[in-house]
Amino acid sequence: MDTQVSQELCSRKLPDLLTFTDGTAVKERKDWSKRRKEIEQLLQREFCGTYPDFPLTVSGEVVREDNSGFGGKALIQTIMLHVKSSYSYLTFPFQLCLPKRRADAPVFFYFSFTPVIADGLGEEILDNGFGIVNLYYQDVTSDKDDEFASGAGRFYSRNSFDSWGKLAMWAWGMQRIMDYLFKECENGSVKLKSLDLTKSAVMGHSRLGKAALICGTMDERFSLVVSNDSGGGGAALFRKKTGEGIQDLAKHGSRIWFCENFFKNHATPEELPFDQHFLLALTAPRHLYVCSATEDDWADPLSEYLACAAATPAYEILGCKGLITDGKFASPEVPYHEGSIGYHLRTGTHHLGRYDWQQIMEYRRKHNV
Numbered sequence: 001m002d003t004q005v006s007q008e009l010c011s012r013k014l015p016d017l018l019t020f021t022d023g024t025a026v027k028e029r030k031d032w033s034k035r036r037k038e039i040e041q042l043l044q045r046e047f048c049g050t051y052p053d054f055p056l057t058v059s060g061e062v063v064r065e066d067n068s069g070f071g072g073k074a075l076i077q078t079i080m081l082h083v084k085s086s087y088s089y090l091t092f093p094f095q096l097c098l099p100k101r102r103a104d105a106p107v108f109f110y111f112s113f114t115p116v117i118a119d120g121l122g123e124e125i126l127d128n129g130f131g132i133v134n135l136y137y138q139d140v141t142s143d144k145d146d147e148f149a150s151g152a153g154r155f156y157s158r159n160s161f162d163s164w165g166k167l168a169m170w171a172w173g174m175q176r177i178m179d180y181l182f183k184e185c186e187n188g189s190v191k192l193k194s195l196d197l198t199k200s201a202v203m204g205h206s207r208l209g210k211a212a213l214i215c216g217t218m219d220e221r222f223s224l225v226v227s228n229d230s231g232g233g234g235a236a237l238f239r240k241k242t243g244e245g246i247q248d249l250a251k252h253g254s255r256i257w258f259c260e261n262f263f264k265n266h267a268t269p270e271e272l273p274f275d276q277h278f279l280l281a282l283t284a285p286r287h288l289y290v291c292s293a294t295e296d297d298w299a300d301p302l303s304e305y306l307a308c309a310a311a312t313p314a315y316e317i318l319g320c321k322g323l324i325t326d327g328k329f330a331s332p333e334v335p336y337h338e339g340s341i342g343y344h345l346r347t348g349t350h351h352l353g354r355y356d357w358q359q360i361m362e363y364r365r366k367h368n369v
C-alpha cells in the first residue's frame with residue numbers, strides 16, 4: 001500500500017540499498033555482510049575518506065581523578081590516551097565518568113563541544129544509570145583548515161581524493177578510546193566494572209552528530225548510534241533535501257570535514273552513488289537513533305526521518321525491524337521507539353536539549369542497549 005512515506009521516498013529516486021554495485025540483488029541475510037563491506041568502502045572513498053589501517057598501540061594514563069564527582073555520585077577520571085604507530089604518535093585527553101551506585105552501566109560515548117561535561121547534563125545522565133565518556137572533539141584534531149597536520153593528521157598525510165576528512169578523524173579518535181576501554185576491561189580493571197561496554201552508544205549533535213554516525217556505523221563495537229540534528233552529511237538524505245546541500249558543505253569551514261572526492265565527483269545529489277540511508281544502514285542489525293527538530297530547516301528534519309525509513313530494508317533482510325511507523329510523516333513529540341531504528345522530532349530549533357536526552361535514554365532502557 002502506498003503511504004505518505006513510501007510515495008515521498010519513491011519521488012527521491014534513491015540508489016538501492018539492496019543491489020550490489022554490479023547490479024545483482026542482495027537477496028538474503030547471508031548476502032548482507034558482503035554488501036555492507038561494499039557500502040563501507042564506497043562511503044570511505046566518496047564521502048568521509050579512508051581510515052589508516054596500520055597497526056596501532058593504545059594505552060591510557062589517568063592524570064586526574066575526582067572521587068566526589070557530581071556531589072559524590074561518580075568517579076571522574078581525566079585520561080590521556082597515547083596512540084602510537086611504528087613511526088608516529090598522538091596523545092589526547094578524555095573524561096570518564098563512572099557511576100558509583102551501579103555496576104554494569106551502559107555508556108554514552110559523547111562527542112562534546114567542551115572538554116569537561118557540563119554539571120547539569122552529566123548529573124542527569126548519571127542519575128539515569130549511565131556512564132559517560134566525554135571527548136572534546138578538537139583534542140583529536142582541530143576544526144580548522146590546518147592542512148590536516150594537527151593531531152590525528154600526523155598519522156596519515158592526506159591526498160586530495162580519498163583520504164579522511166575531519167569527521168573521520170574525530171570518529172577515529174573515539175574508536176581509539178573504545179580500544180583502550182575494551183582492553184582495560186579484558187585485563188580485569190576493577191574500576192571499569194561499573195561499566196558494561198557491550199552497551200555502548202556513540203552520540204553527537206550537529207557536526208558531531210555526523211561524526212558519531214561515521215564512528216558508530218563503521219565500528220560494530222557500538223551497540224547504539226545516535227545523531228542529533230546532524231543534517232547534511234549526517235542523517236539527512238541529500239536527494240531533494242532542503243536547507244544545506246553538497247554545494248554549501250563544499251564551502252570554507254565544512255569542506256575539511258569530508259574527503260575531496262565527495263565534492264569533486266558529485267556536483268549534484270543525483271550524481272552521488274549513495275545517499276545517507278547507506279550510511280545509516282551500516283548499523284543494522286544494531287540500534288540506531290535519529291533526533292530532529294521542527295525548526296531546524298538547515299538540517300531538514302523530513303530528510304532525516306526519511307533516511308531512517310530508507311535504511312529499514314537492511315534491517316528487514318537481517319530479520320529485524322528498522323523504523324516502525326504508521327507510514328505518515330513524523331509529528332512533534334511523538335517518538336518512534338518500537339523498532340531497531342528509533343526516531344523523534346522535537347518542537348524547536350537546532351539544539352541538543354533535555355527532551356532529546358530523555359527520549360534517547362528511554363529508548364536505551366526499552367531496548368536494553
Ligand code: GCU
Pocket residue numbers: 205206207208229230231232244254298
Ligand atoms: C553549520 C553547518 C552544519 C553543521 C552545524 C554545526 O550549520 O552548516 O552542517 O551541522 O554548523 O555543527 O553546528
